[in-house]
Amino acid sequence: ELGYFTYDPGFMSTASCSSEITYLDGDAGTLLYRGYPIEQLAEHSSFLEVCYLLLNKTLPTKQELADFEYMISRHTMLHDQVQYFFRGFRRDAHPMATVVGVVGALSAFYHDDMNIHDPEQRKRSAHRLIAKMPTIAAWSYRYSVGLPFVYPRNDLSYAEDFLHLMFSVPTEPYTPDPLHVKALEVIMILHADHEQNASTSTVRLAGSSEANPFAAVAAGIASLWGPAHGGANEAVINMLRDIEKSGLPLSHWVDRAKDKNDRFRLMGFGHRVYKNYDPRAKIIRELANDILDRLPANDPNQKLFAIARELEQVALNDEYFKARNLYPNVDFYSGVIFLSMGIPVSMFTVMFALARTIGWISQWDEMMGDEESRIGRPRQLYMGAESRDYVPVNER
Numbered sequence: 001e002l003g004y005f006t007y008d009p010g011f012m013s014t015a016s017c018s019s020e021i022t023y024l025d026g027d028a029g030t031l032l033y034r035g036y037p038i039e040q041l042a043e044h045s046s047f048l049e050v051c052y053l054l055l056n057k058t059l060p061t062k063q064e065l066a067d068f069e070y071m072i073s074r075h076t077m078l079h080d081q082v083q084y085f086f087r088g089f090r091r092d093a094h095p096m097a098t099v100v101g102v103v104g105a106l107s108a109f110y111h112d113d114m115n116i117h118d119p120e121q122r123k124r125s126a127h128r129l130i131a132k133m134p135t136i137a138a139w140s141y142r143y144s145v146g147l148p149f150v151y152p153r154n155d156l157s158y159a160e161d162f163l164h165l166m167f168s169v170p171t172e173p174y175t176p177d178p179l180h181v182k183a184l185e186v187i188m189i190l191h192a193d194h195e196q197n198a199s200t201s202t203v204r205l206a207g208s209s210e211a212n213p214f215a216a217v218a219a220g221i222a223s224l225w226g227p228a229h230g231g232a233n234e235a236v237i238n239m240l241r242d243i244e245k246s247g248l249p250l251s252h253w254v255d256r257a258k259d260k261n262d263r264f265r266l267m268g269f270g271h272r273v274y275k276n277y278d279p280r281a282k283i284i285r286e287l288a289n290d291i292l293d294r295l296p297a298n299d300p301n302q303k304l305f306a307i308a309r310e311l312e313q314v315a316l317n318d319e320y321f322k323a324r325n326l327y328p329n330v331d332f333y334s335g336v337i338f339l340s341m342g343i344p345v346s347m348f349t350v351m352f353a354l355a356r357t358i359g360w361i362s363q364w365d366e367m368m369g370d371e372e373s374r375i376g377r378p379r380q381l382y383m384g385a386e387s388r389d390y391v392p393v394n395e396r
């Protein structure tokens with residue numbers, strides 16, 4: 001036992017820990033949040049109800065949900081000084097750079113109310129992060145395109161308010177598209193938590209040193225940014241655009257993905273744990289097909305979407321991919337949906353961070369509430385030089 005993390009050489013560099021939040025069976029393709037199947041939550045629940053579930057262990061009663069929604073809506077605004085943090089960035093900064101900076105900076109605004117040993121203050125930090133992420137995410141987009149900041153609206157649902165924060169303009173009323181609202185709710189539920197993935201393990205490790213929750217979540221956002229993890233949804237669209245521009249047949253790209261000497265990989269395929277179909281991908285695939293089937297024939301992304309559908313079929317029937325259980329993962333489809341909703345590619349990983357914040361902060365709260373919790377200290381397999389004596393420079 002190495003503190004909170006148990007080092008298991010069988011897993012090489014993976015540190016593991018115990019949790020009651022998410023159950024994942026990669027071979028069976030099973031995903032449960034607090035015991036509830038992801039398929040049932042995606043069909044019947046709302047994102048804020050799932051936030052309540054992950055944070056409080058049980059589904060809320062009607063009154064508990066209403067109280068939770070009201071309380072979250074009381075935290076959606078940012079301290080007025082935070083806007084100047086945004087204004088310090090270049091307009092063309094990647095929104096993930098802005099978001100990781102602003103979330104970490106929240107530590108400067110709540111330093112008198114983020115005692116990690118006080119359950120009530122831990123819960124308030126969680127509520128602040130859930131509530132403020134849509135505002136931070138949307139403002140990072142608006143700042144990058146020169147739109148003025150707009151304030152959250154407490155009369156809208158969480159998903160409606162995010163779309164309003166992103167796309168409304170002060171000069172006219174804004175009504176979000178109900179299909180987009182439903183799609184966003186489902187995508188956020190599917191991305192809410194995923195056991196000990198790279199970014200969640202980063203949050204746990206950062207939090208295990210008793211760093212404050214905003215700093216720990218900022219570390220998780222930084223880890224999520226990588227194209228092998230949350231950055232994959234952005235990398236999928238960039239890959240599809242490269243394929244479209246190249247005019248080369250899909251077989252050329254699939255062959256490159258198989259070539260050991262070529263670093264090219266099909267983004268959106270494969271998974272560290274799922275060696276069966278990602279259950280989230282099954283759900284989001286239907287959503288993507290629903291939305292794509294409704295798109296007008298002259299939609300500028302129709303060609304790109306056709307390539308995505310063809311690539312999915314080619315990979316699903318290719319021996320190399322089948323032999324390695326490389327199926328489309330959740331990131332293969334989410335970007336297609338975001339694009340059809342008018343969300344720019346640069347914002348895709350921010351969308352992932354927006355949804356995963358509840359998973360990160362629930363796991364952080366679980367860890368900090370555990371009396372046995374100690375600083376994480378994964379070990380290594382030392383592969384370096386044997387002990388040897390120093391040689392003065394003029395003798396080398």
Ligand code: SDX
Nearest residue numbers: 194197228229230232257265266267268269270271272324
């Ligand atoms: C997420 O951990 C989580 O839970 C993550 C996540 C979450 O919700 O937090 O689910 C979100 O990160 C999903 C994954 C998004 N990433 C991508 O789509 C990037 C493309 N995928 C690959 O980089 C890769 O599949 C990984 C990183 C996702 C998984 O890597 P693994 O499990 O370490 O697989 P591997 O590298 O051991 O590959 C096994 C074989 C290798 O070939 P061989 O050496 O056996 O001959 O499959 C090949 C790999 O070369 N391979 C691929 C491939 N992914 C693996 N070949 C072509 N294209 C790919 N995408």
